[in-house]
Amino acid sequence: MHDYRMECEMSVTDELLANAQRYQAEFTRGDLPLPPARGVAVLACMDARLNPYGLLGLAEGDAHVIRNAGGVVTADELRSLAISQRLLGTREIVLIHHTDCGMLTFTDDGLKDSIAKETGVRPPWATEAFTDLDEDVRQSVRRILADPFLPVKDSVRGFVYDVRTGGLREVAPA
């Protein structure tokens, strides 16, 4: 007999946990070291359509993957990259934005005004919205190159991923 109550109460998170149990059952890579084997840090947008593992052919143990709304570079990404390079030896940075990005659909003032109207408080952070995709990739690369705490800047390359074609186009350095 079906337990309809259980079925209705099962959240998406519960479904993902069931997947995690399957992952553990087949898991064989308990021997991987802490430092990334490929010596690369990937910084990409959080977008659901952009899968850095599939796209770049990454496997467990290969690379640090840092992600946020837009794939932008703020203080927290510079913190993560500094830890990646200084403590765990990564030497190349791959930065990925993508077409049809949500960050192109609003303005900083517009979103912050609407949040302030609803909550009574204006967010203390910049939304990092942008209007020119390629230019924001270049801007992000420039923020990395300008940072005084990253020791290795020989390979900092920026790309746009096309969510329609699955293709990757290099934008920076240009």
Next chain:
Amino acid sequence: MHDYRMECEMSVTDELLANAQRYQAEFTRGDLPLPPARGVAVLACMDARLNPYGLLGLAEGDAHVIRNAGGVVTADELRSLAISQRLLGTREIVLIHHTDCGMLTFTDDGLKDSIAKETGVRPPWATEAFTDLDEDVRQSVRRILADPFLPVKDSVRGFVYDVRTGGLREVAPA
């Protein structure tokens, strides 16, 4: 005949780009919409051994994935989560830290002192180093619950991934 010069100059990034060309050649999901199909945002550590796609069974289009050193919650993760919920409709948050994390191997003052000694400048960011893994998961969940700009907090659950066993253990809410 082998071109040894080309071989020596090929960076890891170049190898990943070759993988990206294979990904594009087999790409069939150019029809995915911008909002994540599963309505979930995953916030996880950048660690190379933690692969949220394999672990949670995520495919292209399913979920936002936000990552940084430690899987911690700073202003930039709250920005990304606000955009994820407010503009793209996600309703559940899955937070993942992991065993053997690099963030357990240093102290905030220790790392910042060493960077200041080398560069002459003390980083203006907190390193977010922690000493108690479970407690930092709970701290991260609490930072999310305390944020005034996130509209949906019904399902904010925190986990520790075991890099040796591949298992996922729920820590918060506890």
